[in-house]
Amino acid sequence: MTKYILRRIFYLFLTLFIIATITFFLMKMLPGTPFSNQNRMSAEQLKIVKAQYGLDQSVFVQYVRYLGGLLQGNLGTSFQFNNEPVTLLIGQRLAPSMQIGAQAMIVGTIFGILLGAVAAIRKNTWVDTLATFVSILGLSIPSFVLAVLLQFYLAYKWKIYPVALWDNFQSSVLPTIALAALPLGTVARFMRTEMVDVLSSDYIELAKSKGNSNWKVVTKHALRNSLIPVVTIIGPMAVSVMTGSMVVENIFSIPGIGEQFVKSITTNDYPTIMGLTIFYSFLLIIVYLIVDILYGLIDPRIRLGNGGKE
Amino acid sequence: MEKILEVKDLHVDFDTYNGTVHAIRGVDFHLNAGETLAIVGESGSGKSVTVRAVLQLLASNAKISKGEVLYHGDDLLQKSDQDMDKIRGNKISMIFQDPMTSLDPTMTIGKQVAEPLLIHNNVSQKDALQRAEEVLRLVGIPNPKARMNDYPHQFSGGQRQRIVIAIAIVDYPEILIADEPTTALDVTVQAQIIDLLKELQQKIGTSIIFITHDLGVVAGIADRVAVMYAGRFVEYGTVNEVFYNPQHPYTWGLLDSMPTLDTSESARLNSIPGTPPNLLNPPKGDAFAPRNKYALEIDEEEQPPFFKVSKTHYAATWLLHPDAPKVTPPAGILKRFEKFQKLGGNAK
Amino acid sequence: MEQIPQIPKEKFKLVHDDNNKEQEKIGTPSLTYMQDVRRRLFKNKVAVVCLTLLSIIVLISVFAPIIAPHNPNAQQVTMSNLPPKLGQLNIPGFNGYQNMGGHMVDAYKQAGAPKDAFYLLGTDYLGRDLLSRIIYGTRLSLVVAVLATLVDLLIGVPYGIVSGWKGGKTDTFMQRIVEIVSSIPNLIVVILMMIVLKPGLTSIVIAIAITGWVTMARLVRAQTFQLKEQEYILAARTLGESSTKIATKHLIPNLSSTIIIQTMFTIPNAIFFEAFLSFIGIGIPAPNASLGTLLSDGQKAFRFLPYQMWAPAIILSIIMIATNLLGDGLRDAFDPQSSDH
Numbered sequence: 001m002t003k004y005i006l007r008r009i010f011y012l013f014l015t016l017f018i019i020a021t022i023t024f025f026l027m028k029m030l031p032g033t034p035f036s037n038q039n040r041m042s043a044e045q046l047k048i049v050k051a052q053y054g055l056d057q058s059v060f061v062q063y064v065r066y067l068g069g070l071l072q073g074n075l076g077t078s079f080q081f082n083n084e085p086v087t088l089l090i091g092q093r094l095a096p097s098m099q100i101g102a103q104a105m106i107v108g109t110i111f112g113i114l115l116g117a118v119a120a121i122r123k124n125t126w127v128d129t130l131a132t133f134v135s136i137l138g139l140s141i142p143s144f145v146l147a148v149l150l151q152f153y154l155a156y157k158w159k160i161y162p163v164a165l166w167d168n169f170q171s172s173v174l175p176t177i178a179l180a181a182l183p184l185g186t187v188a189r190f191m192r193t194e195m196v197d198v199l200s201s202d203y204i205e206l207a208k209s210k211g212n213s214n215w216k217v218v219t220k221h222a223l224r225n226s227l228i229p230v231v232t233i234i235g236p237m238a239v240s241v242m243t244g245s246m247v248v249e250n251i252f253s254i255p256g257i258g259e260q261f262v263k264s265i266t267t268n269d270y271p272t273i274m275g276l277t278i279f280y281s282f283l284l285i286i287v288y289l290i291v292d293i294l295y296g297l298i299d300p301r302i303r304l305g306n307g308g309k310e
Numbered sequence: 311m312e313k314i315l316e317v318k319d320l321h322v323d324f325d326t327y328n329g330t331v332h333a334i335r336g337v338d339f340h341l342n343a344g345e346t347l348a349i350v351g352e353s354g355s356g357k358s359v360t361v362r363a364v365l366q367l368l369a370s371n372a373k374i375s376k377g378e379v380l381y382h383g384d385d386l387l388q389k390s391d392q393d394m395d396k397i398r399g400n401k402i403s404m405i406f407q408d409p410m411t412s413l414d415p416t417m418t419i420g421k422q423v424a425e426p427l428l429i430h431n432n433v434s435q436k437d438a439l440q441r442a443e444e445v446l447r448l449v450g451i452p453n454p455k456a457r458m459n460d461y462p463h464q465f466s467g468g469q470r471q472r473i474v475i476a477i478a479i480v481d482y483p484e485i486l487i488a489d490e491p492t493t494a495l496d497v498t499v500q501a502q503i504i505d506l507l508k509e510l511q512q513k514i515g516t517s518i519i520f521i522t523h524d525l526g527v528v529a530g531i532a533d534r535v536a537v538m539y540a541g542r543f544v545e546y547g548t549v550n551e552v553f554y555n556p557q558h559p560y561t562w563g564l565l566d567s568m569p570t571l572d573t574s575e576s577a578r579l580n581s582i583p584g585t586p587p588n589l590l591n592p593p594k595g596d597a598f599a600p601r602n603k604y605a606l607e608i609d610e611e612e613q614p615p616f617f618k619v620s621k622t623h624y625a626a627t628w629l630l631h632p633d634a635p636k637v638t639p640p641a642g643i644l645k646r647f648e649k650f651q652k653l654g655g656n657a658k
Numbered sequence: 659m660e661q662i663p664q665i666p667k668e669k670f671k672l673v674h675d676d677n678n679k680e681q682e683k684i685g686t687p688s689l690t691y692m693q694d695v696r697r698r699l700f701k702n703k704v705a706v707v708c709l710t711l712l713s714i715i716v717l718i719s720v721f722a723p724i725i726a727p728h729n730p731n732a733q734q735v736t737m738s739n740l741p742p743k744l745g746q747l748n749i750p751g752f753n754g755y756q757n758m759g760g761h762m763v764d765a766y767k768q769a770g771a772p773k774d775a776f777y778l779l780g781t782d783y784l785g786r787d788l789l790s791r792i793i794y795g796t797r798l799s800l801v802v803a804v805l806a807t808l809v810d811l812l813i814g815v816p817y818g819i820v821s822g823w824k825g826g827k828t829d830t831f832m833q834r835i836v837e838i839v840s841s842i843p844n845l846i847v848v849i850l851m852m853i854v855l856k857p858g859l860t861s862i863v864i865a866i867a868i869t870g871w872v873t874m875a876r877l878v879r880a881q882t883f884q885l886k887e888q889e890y891i892l893a894a895r896t897l898g899e900s901s902t903k904i905a906t907k908h909l910i911p912n913l914s915s916t917i918i919i920q921t922m923f924t925i926p927n928a929i930f931f932e933a934f935l936s937f938i939g940i941g942i943p944a945p946n947a948s949l950g951t952l953l954s955d956g957q958k959a960f961r962f963l964p965y966q967m968w969a970p971a972i973i974l975s976i977i978m979i980a981t982n983l984l985g986d987g988l989r990d991a992f993d994p995q996s997s998d999h
Contacts, residue, residue, distance in 0.1 A: 015838055019846075026854045123370070140978035142930055144937055145971045148957050156961055200369075202411040209367055209406075210426045210477065211399035213392065220425075221414050228416065243845045247937055251957070262938050265853060273853065277846050284843045300461040301415060327698075599673075608669035634670045 005293060012285050017067075019281045024066055027270045028059055075275030078264075086275030090257060096166060097249065097256035101241050103176040108183025108237070113230065115184070116191025120226075121218060123196060131188065138185025143244035147178035147251045166254050175252045179244045183237045190233055194226040201225075231295045235288040242280060314517060315341040315364070315402075315485060320377035322356075322363050331589045333359050333372075335541040341485065346511065346518040348528040348549075350564070351538035354586060357521045360538070361487045364519075365402060366394050381485075400430040403483040407490040409470035413462035419446075419473050420458030426481045442480060448513075449476045449506060468499035472506065479510055486511075487519045492527060504531050525568050529553065534622070537561050540586050540597035542613075547623030554650035556643060557617075557625035559604045566642045580640070596628070604629060604637050695915075698991040705987025708980040715977060719797035727778070728787035730794040731945045737785035740765050742965055743776040752778075779969050782955060792969055795947035796977070799929050802862055802948075806928035807921050809867035810874050815917060817871065818878025819905060823886060833879075836872055844869030848931060852940040862941060866931050874920050881916045885909060915992035922985030926978045933974060949974045 047056070057065075069076065075086035112135070119131035154160045154174060162171045198204060199222055207221045208214075246258035253259070257276065264272040296302045322334035334356045341347050349357045362368050364379050364386065379386040381401070386394065398404075403426070406412040414422060423442035427433055433441075439458065446454035449472040462470060471491060478486055488507065492500040508531060511518060520531055528535055529549060536546035537560065545558040556562055563582040584601035587593050596602070599609040606628050608614075617630035628634055638644075699705055718725055743754035743766060754776065756765040766776070779788040821832040848865040855861035885891055885908070894904050929949070935941035936950025937957075944951070949970050956967030 011837065015842060018838060019842055023850060026850050029854055136979055136982055140926065140982050141975050142933060142978070144934070144957070145953065145975065148960055148967060149971070152960055152964065202406055202408055203414045205367060206404075206406055206412045206474070206477070207414065207425075209365060209398050209404040211395045211397070211429045212425070213395050216429075221417070224416050225414065239843050239845065242843070243934065247934065250938070265849065266939055273850075277850065280846055281843055299416070301463050327701075605673050606669065607671050607673050608665055610673065611669070612665075628665075628670065631665065631670065633665065633667050635672065637672070 004296070005289075008289055008292060012289060015285055016278065016282060020067060020070055020278055021063075023274045023277050024063055027274055028062075070278065075278060076271035078272045078275075079269050086272050086279075089260060089272065090276070090279055093255055093257050093260050096172075096254050097245055097258060100172050100175045100179060100248075100254065100256070101238075101245055103172060104179035104241050104244075105183060105234075105237065107176060108180040108241075109187050109230075109234070111180075112184040112187025113191050113227070115188040117195055117218070117223065117226070119188070119192045120195030120199060123199075128192075131192070135185040135188035135192075138181040139189065140185075141181065143178050143182060144247040144251065146181055147175065147248045150174045150178055151251060166252075171252075171254075175248050175254060178248050178251075179241050182240045182244060186233060186237055186240070187230060191226060191230055194229050195222060198222050198225045228295070228299050231291060231298065235284070235291045238287045239284055242284065312343045313340045314343050314382060315519075316378075316380040317360070317364065318378040318380065320360065320363060320379070321375045322359055322368065323373050323375050324369070325371045325373070326590075329590050332592050333541050333589055334363065335589075335592060337377075337538075337541075337543055339536055339543065339546065341517050341519060344511075344515060344517055345533040346520055346531055348520045348522060348532035348535045349538055350522060350525060350528055350535060352523055352586065355538045356541040357523075357538055358489050361404070361489060361519055361521060365398055365404060365487070366391075367398075367404070396430070399426040399478075399483070400481050401483055402485040402487065403478040403481070405471075405474055405478045405486065405488040405491045408494045409467055409474050410494065412474050413470060415462055418459045418461060419465070422462075423473065423476050423480055426477065430481055442476070445476045445480045446473070448510070449473070449479075450502075451476070467495055468502065471495060471499075471503055475503070475506065475510070479514060479516070482514050483516055485519065486516045487521075489521045490523070491520075493522070493524070500527065501530075507531065525553075525564060537564065540592065541589055542597065543626070544598065545623075545625040545627075547619065547625075550650065550653055551620065551623040554646045554653060555619070555623070556646065557619055557623075557630060558598075558627045559602045559629070559639075560598045561625070562639050562643045563601075565646065566640050570642075580642070596626075606634060695991045699987055702987045702990065704983055705991070708984040708987065711976060711980045712984065715796060715973075715980075716800065718793060719800050722793045722797045726787075726790035726793045728790040730786060730790040730947055732786060734781075734785035737777075737781050738783050739959070739963055739966075740777055740781045740785075741963070742778060742780040742788075780963075780965050782966060783959065788952075788966065788969060791947040791952060792949075792973060795949045795952050795970065796973055798859070798942060798946065798948040799932055799950070799974075799977070802859065802866070802932040803925045803928040805859075805863040806866045806870055806931075807924050809863065810871050810921070810924050811917070813867070814871035814874025815878050815913070818875040819882050819909060819913075821875065822879035822882025823901070823905070823909075825883075825886075829879075836875060839869065840872045840876075842869070848935065849940070852935055857940055857943045859942065862932055862935060865935075866928050870924060870928070874917070874924070877916050877920055878913055881913055882909060885912055915988075919985055919989045919992065922981055922988055926981045929974070929977060929981075949977075 066076070073087065075090070078084050078086055078089060115131045115135060119128045119135075122128050151174060155162060161174050203225075204217060204222055207217050212220065242258070245256065246262050248254075249256040249259035250262050257279075260272070261276045261280075263269075264276065317337060317339050320334055320337040321332070324331040324333050337356075337360055339347070339349075349360065351357050359368065359372070363372075363374055363377075366374075366386070368374070374387060377387065381397070386397065389397075413419065420439055420442050423445060424435070424438035427438040427441055428435065431438075443454045443458055446458070451457060451469060451472055457465075462473070465473065471494075475491070486507075491507070492503050495503060504527060507518065507520075510516070518531075520528070522528060532549050534546065534548050535552040536543050537552065537558065538544070539560050545552060545556065545561045547555075552561065553565065556565055560582075563580070566580040567582065569579055582601055587597050587600065593599065593610075594613075595611050596605070596609040596614050599605040602609065608628050608631075614626045614628045614631075616624040616626045618624055619630070629637060639647075741754055741756045742752045754764055754766040755762040777787050777789065779792065782788055782791065817832065821829045821836075847869050851865035851868060852861055855864065891904065891908055894908060899907075932941060932948055933950035933953060936948050937954045939954065941950050942948040952970035953967065953974065956970055960967045
C-alpha cells in the first residue's frame with residue numbers, strides 16, 4: 001500500500017510537470033501578446049513592459065524560470081487585474097468556489113446515494129422509474145441551463161433567492177443546486193447499479209437466511225458493499241463540478257475561481273490562465289489521489305492485500 | 311418418527327421476460343426429525359427453488375402459487391416476513407453452494423458468524439463472539455481466536471465453506487438446508503465437508519435437507535433420497551431403495567450414467583439423451599416421456615401418479631401400473647436389483 | 659396414491675423405438691445473439707421512444723436546408739426579438755403577443771411585419787429566425803458529436819485492442835500514457851486547445867478528441883484482456899489464425915457491445931462540451947449557430963425574452979436525455995444480466 005501511494009505521488013508530480021510544460025508552450029505559441037489589444041504603446045514602452053514580465057528573454061529561459069517559480073509556489077503574475085500575483089488572485093477567490101463546490105458535492109453525493117439505494121431496493125416499481133428519471137435529468141441537463149432556469153424562476157420571478165449576489169448562505173443555495181444536479185444523477189445511477197448487483201449476490205441471500213430483516217440486510221450488508229465502489233466516482237465528479245462552476249459562477253456573479261478563469265480566457269490573460277490551469281490540475285490530481293487511498297482503506301480486500309480477484 | 315417439516319403440493323412460478331415459467335409443479339415431501347433427506351436432480355430441475363420456497367428466499371419475480379409448507383404443523387407460507395425472519399437462521403438455516411461468494415467481503419468472519427445469535431437471542435456482542443469462536447473451532451477452523459478478525463478473502467474455499475456452515479449451525483437450528491454445499495469444492499475437500507456435516511448432525515441433532523446433483527455424494531450422507539425432474543419428484547425412498555431398486559426410468563438413467571467400481575476402463579458412460587423440457591409450457595403428460603425410451607402412450611397424455619413400491623418407496627411412472635407391459639431395465643440396473651436382493655429386499 | 663386409475667389398456671404401449679430423433683430436440687427455438695439484442699431493445703419502450711426521437715432530430719438536421727423556413731444567418735433588424743407565432747392561429751404563447759409594461763401587445767404589428775409573416779419560435783436580437791437557427795445549430799452540434807465519436811473509434815478502439823492483446827511491456831507502456839492523459843482534467847486540455855487553435859468546428863473536435871479516446875481505450879483494453887483468455891480465441895490462436903483475422907473475426911464482434919454502449923455516452927459528452935465551450939464564448943464563432951451559442955445568446959435575454967432560451971435548452975436536454983436513455987437501453991439489451999430477469 002505504501003509503495004502504491006509513493007508511486008501515485010510520483011505520477012502526481014510527473015503529471016503536473018507535463019501539464020505545466022504543455023501549458024507553457026501552448027501559451028507561447030499564441031499569436032499576439034496581451035498588450036496588443038491594450039491601448040497603443042510606443043516601441044520603447046513595450047520594451048520596458050516586456051522586460052518587466054521577462055518576455056525579452058529566450059523561450060527556454062522563460063520556461064526554466066517558470067518551472068523554478070512553480071516549485072516555490074509562484075504561479076506567475078497577472079497581466080490584468082493590477083499585476084496581482086496569480087496565487088493572490090486564487091487566494092482571494094478560493095473561498096466562494098470551495099464553498100459552493102463542497103456544498104454541491106456533499107448534497108449531490110448524499111442525495112444521489114439515497115436515490116440510487118431506494119431505486120435499487122424498489123427495483124422495477126414506480127419508485128425506481130421516478131428515481132431513474134430524476135437521475136437522468138440530473139445527468140442530462142447541463143448545469144448552465146439549470147442555473148439559468150433556477151435564476152429566472154426562483155430568483156427573478158418568484159424572488160425566493162437573490163438573483164446574483166454573493167454575501168450569505170442564502171445566495172449559495174441556487175448555485176449549489178445547479179452544480180449538485182450532475183453529481184446527484186451520476187451517483188444515483190452508479191449506486192443503483194452497484195446496489196442491484198449487491199442485492200442479488202449470494203452473501204445478501206445468506207444474510208437474509210440468517211434472519212436479518214430486510215432493513216437490516218440493507219443497512220448492515222448491502223449499503224456498505226455498494227458504497228465502496230461509489231467512492232471511485234468522486235474524482236470524476238469533482239471534475240464535473242469544477243467544469244460546472246465556471247459557468248455557474250458566471251451566471252450568478254460569484255467572485256470565485258471559475259468566474260476568474262472564464263474572465264481570463266476572454267481577456268487573454270495568459271499568466272492567469274496558466275496559473276489557474278495548473279492550480280485546477282493540482283486540485284483534481286490531489287482529489288484523485290485521496291480517493292484512491294480512501295478506496296484502498298475502506299475495502300479490506302485491497303487494504304489487506306491480495307484477494308482482489310475472486 | 312416425527313415429521314418436522316411437510317411440504318404439500320408446492321407450486322412455484324417465475325415471471326420472466328418470455329412468460330411464466332412453472333418451475334415447481336406439485337411437490338410433496340416430508341422431513342423426519344434427525345434424518346437426512348437428499349434431493350437429487352440435474353440443474354434446473356427445481357431442487358434449489360423447492361428449498362428456497364420453504365424459507366421464502368425466492369427471487370422477487372417468483373411466486374408460490376399453491377401449496378403448504380408445514381413446520382411442526384404450522385404453515386410457513388401464511389406467515390409474515392417478520393415472522394419468517396424469526397425462523398430463518400434460528401429454526402431453519404441454510405448452507406449455500408458457492409463459498410467464494412456467500413460471505414460478506416467487507417465484514418470480519420467473527421461478526422458474520424455471531425450475527426444470527428445477535429439477531430435471535432438476547433445476548434451481548436461479547437458473548438456472541440465468544441460463541442462464534444467456539445463454533446469456528448467446531449467446524450475445524452484452526453486458531454479461530456486469531457482469525458475472528460480476518461476477512462473472507464483471507465481464507466481458502468474449503469475454509470470458507472466451513473465458515474458458511476458455522477454461520478448456519480451457530481444457533482443450533484432444527485433443520486439445516488444444504489444447497490449443493492460441496493459442488494464448488496475440490497473432491498478431497500468435498501469429503502471433508504460431508505464428514506463435517508455428518509459429525510455436526512450427531513453433535514447437535516439437526517435434520518438435514520441435502521441438495522445435490524451428485525449421486526455419489528448422496529450415498530455417503532443421506533437416509534432417504536428424492537429424485538427430482540422438471541419441477542416434480544419422480545421417485546423417493548430410502549437410500550437403498552432408490553439406489554438398488556429404482557423404478558422410474560429417469561432414476562435408471564441417472565444411476566446408469568454414474569461410473570461404478572465395475573465400470574471397465576474401456577466402457578463408455580451412459581447418458582440420458584435430449585434436454586429437459588421447457589417449463590414455460592410444461593408437457594401435459596410425464597415430463598420425462600420425450601427422453602424416455604420406455605415411454606408409454608399414456609405418458610404423453612397423463613401425468614403418472616405415485617405408485618407405492620414399499621411403505622417408504624414411491625415412484626411416479628406408468629410402468630408400475632398393473633396393465634403396463636413388462637420392460638427390461640438397462641443391464642446396470644438389473645445388477646443393482648441383484649444387489650438389492652442380497653441386501654434382503656424384494657426387487658421387482 | 660393407493661388407488662390405481664382406470665386407463666384403457668391400449669394406452670400402455672411403448673411409443674419410442676431405440677433411436678428416436680425426437681429425444682434430441684431442444685425446447686426453445688434459438689436466436690442469434692444480435693437477433694436477441696434487437697428483440698430486447700425493441701421490447702424496451704423507453705429505448706424505442708428515444709430512438710425515434712433521435713432519428714427525427716437526425717433527419718431534420720440532415721435535411722436542414724430543405725426544412726428550415728429561413729436562412730439561419732439572415733439578419734432583419736426590423737424584425738428583432740419577435741415572440742413565437744404560429745400562423746394566424748391564436749394559441750396563447752404562439753400568437754405573437756408579448757408582455758410590454760404590464761399588458762399584452764402584438765409585437766408583430768408593432769414591428770410592422772407583413773400580415774402573413776410569422777416565426778414559429780420567434781426571432782433573436784438581430785431578427786434571425788430562431789427555428790432555422792435551432793435546426794442548423796442542432797445540425798452543427800450533431801456534426802461535432804459524430805466527428806468526436808469517429809475519432810474516439812479510430813484512436814480508442816485500436817489503441818485498446820493493441821494494448822490488451824500485446825500485453826506485457828507494450829501494455830504497461832501504453833497504459834502509462836493512458837494514466838497520464840487521463841489524470842489531466844480534460845476540460846483544461848479542451849480549453850487550452852480552444853485558446854491556442856482558432857475557435858471553430860475543427861478545433862472543438864480536436865480538443866474533444868485529444869482526451870476523449872482514453873475512456874474508450876481503457877474499456878476496450880479491459881475487454882480484450884478478458885477475451886484473449888477465452889477458449890475459442892485460444893483455439894483460433896492454436897490453429898494458427900493470424901492476429902488481424904482474429905481481431906476482425908473474433909475480437910471486434912465481441913467488443914461491439916462495449917463499443918456501441920460507450921459511443922452512446924461519448925455523443926452526449928461531445929454535445930455537452932460543444933455547448934459549454936460556445937456558452938463561455940470560445941466555441942463556434944458568430945454568426946454560425948450551435949446549441950451552445952444559441953443558449954449563450956438566449957441566456958443574455960432570458961429575463962425579458964425567455965422563449966429565446968427555452969427552445970435551445972429543451973432541444974439540448976432532449977438530445978442529452980434520449981442518448982443517455984438509449985445508451986441504458988442498449989446496455990440492457992446487450993447484457994441481459996445487467997437488467998432484470
